[in-house]
Each structure stands twice: as structure tokens, then as C-alpha cells.
Amino acid sequence: MNIKFERDTLLGQLKSNSRVAVSKLRTIARNWVRENKEIDSKTFIELLDLLYSGPSREEKVLASMIVGLFPTHLVTLKEARLDLWLGQLAGxxxxxxxxxxxxxxxxxxxxxxEHLLRVWNRHSQIEKRRASLVVLCSSVSKDSSVYLADLSFECIDILKGETHAMITKAISWLLRSLIKYHKNEVEKYLKQNAATLPKIAVREVARKLETGKK
Incomplete structure (x- = not known):
């Protein structure tokens, strides 16, 4: 497989210099994966290296969609590779x-x-700090383990003093995600930390606890 050709094939389907809708990108990714489902791990990584290092938002979002469509390759990725890719993202x-x-x-x-999440949680790059929370949003909504809940509260504790919306909104999102399996723990945490948590998190989490709605 010619990796640069495949990258150009994916990007050639965009046919526009304007922002491309996520639904369009998802269709492109699914069609490409359907035609290349036998791709080996080495080629998979080489293609994603090219896409994640590209200059456009479309390349990076496409790369992430392709990652998710190859779960057998995804679960074997090394920490260093994921860290490299995340370091090339913005916003x-x-x-x-x-x-x-x-x-x-x-x-x-x-x-x-969990080591990688803890590294991201204290990283100087705000995208990595946000990632340490957002990865857990998905995990705690699918897994009721106390281990994940405790890890989530630890990560929130480290970042709760930040004021940037990329972090404050992620804290709110993670706490609201925890309510599914750990409602009592979230109620207790909110009471104990209301003065130090971002105001938007306190407001949104309290509303979800009361109404059950987002």
C-alpha cells in the first residue's frame, strides 16, 4: 500500500477548502475502512502518522475516526504513539x-x-489535560467500577482550579458522566468541593442531579 497515495485519496474526497461536516468525514472514513479492512498494523500506524501530522482539522478528525474503526489495532498501540498524536492536536x-x-x-x-492519563492530567499542553478528563467521560459511562470513579475524582482534583473553558467544561462533563453509576459519590463530592470547583461545573452537575437532564 502506498501510504501517501491513500492519504491523498482520503483528502481528495473533501473537494473543498471550507470546513467539512463531521457526517461527511465519517462517511469518508467508513468507506475507506470498508475497502481497506485488511490493513496491517504497521501500515495503519504509518497512515495515521501522516494524517495526524497534517495541517488541517479534517485530516486529524479523519485520523481519529479511522482509529476507532480498527479496534484490534487500536488496543495494541503503544503509549508513546498516542501521546505523539495527541500532541499534534489543537482545540x-x-x-x-x-x-x-x-x-x-x-x-x-x-x-x-492509567499512567498515561496521569501524565496528561499534569501536562503543560491544555489539550492533553483536557484529554485526561474526556477519555474518562466515555469510560465511566460504560463501566461502573469504583476504580474508575476514584481515578476520575483524582484527575478532577488536580485541574479544578483552572479557568479555561476547555478544562472547566470537561470537569462538568466528567462529573455528570459519573452520575450514571456513582450518584451518591458525586453528590458528596459536589458538597465538599463546591467552593473550589468551576462554577459552571457546580451549576450543571447540580442541575443534572436534581432533574436527571443534561
Missing amino acids: WEEVDSVCDEIDIWFRADQKGR
Whole structure:
């Protein structure tokens, strides 16, 4: 497989310099995966290296969609590779698109892979700090383990003093996600930390606890 040709084939379907809708990108990714479902791990990584290092938002979001459509390759990825890819992303959309897929990788070996989340949680790059929370949003909504809940509260504790919306909104999202299986723990945490949590998180989490709605 010619990796650069495949990259150009994917991007050639965009046919526009304007922002491409996520639904269009998803269709492109699914069609490409359908035609290349036998791709080997080495080629898979080489293609994603090219896409994640590209200059456009479309390349990076496409890469994350393709990652999620190859779960057998995804779960075997090394921490260093995921860290490299995340370091090339900017803004909430690019970060969240890959976090939705990393959840599968993380839950395949939670205790063995929590180290990377802890590194991101204290990283100087805000995208990595956001990722440490958003990956857990998906995980805690699918897994009721106390281990994941405790890890989530620890990650929130470290970042709750930040004021940037990329972090404050992620804290709110994670706390609201925890309500599904850990409502009592979230209620207790909110009471104990209301003065130090972002105001938007306190407001949104309290509303969900009261109404059950987002």
C-alpha cells in the first residue's frame, strides 16, 4: 500500500477548502475502512502518522475516526504513539474526536495504562489535560467500577482550579458522566468541593442531579 497515495485519496474526497461536516468525514472514513479492512498494523500506524501530522482539522478528525474503526489495532498501540498524536492536536474538537476512541484502548488495560492519563492530567499542553478528563467521560459511562470513579475524582482534583473553558467544561462533563453509576459519590463530592470547583461545573452537575437532564 502506498501510504501517501491513500492519504491523498482520503483528502481528495473533501473537494473543498471550507470546513467539512463531521457526517461527511465519517462517511469518508467508513468507506475507506470498508475497502481497506485488511490493513496491517504497521501500515495503519504509518497512515495515521501522516494524517495526524497534517495541517488541517479534517485530516486529524479523519485520523481519529479511522482509529476507532480498527479496534484490534487500536488496543495494541503503544503509549508513546498516542501521546505523539495527541500532541499534534489543537482545540476541543480535535481532542475529543480521538478521546472517544482512546476509551477502548484505555479500558483494555485500565491499571496498566492509567499512567498515561496521569501524565496528561499534569501536562503543560491544555489539550492533553483536557484529554485526561474526556477519555474518562466515555469510560465511566460504560463501566461502573469504583476504580474508575476514584481515578476520575483524582484527575478532577488536580485541574479544578483552572479557568479555561476547555478544562472547566470537561470537569462538568466528567462529573455528570459519573452520575450514571456513582450518584451518591458525586453528590458528596459536589458538597465538599463546591467552593473550589468551576462554577459552571457546580451549576450543571447540580442541575443534572436534581432533574436527571443534561
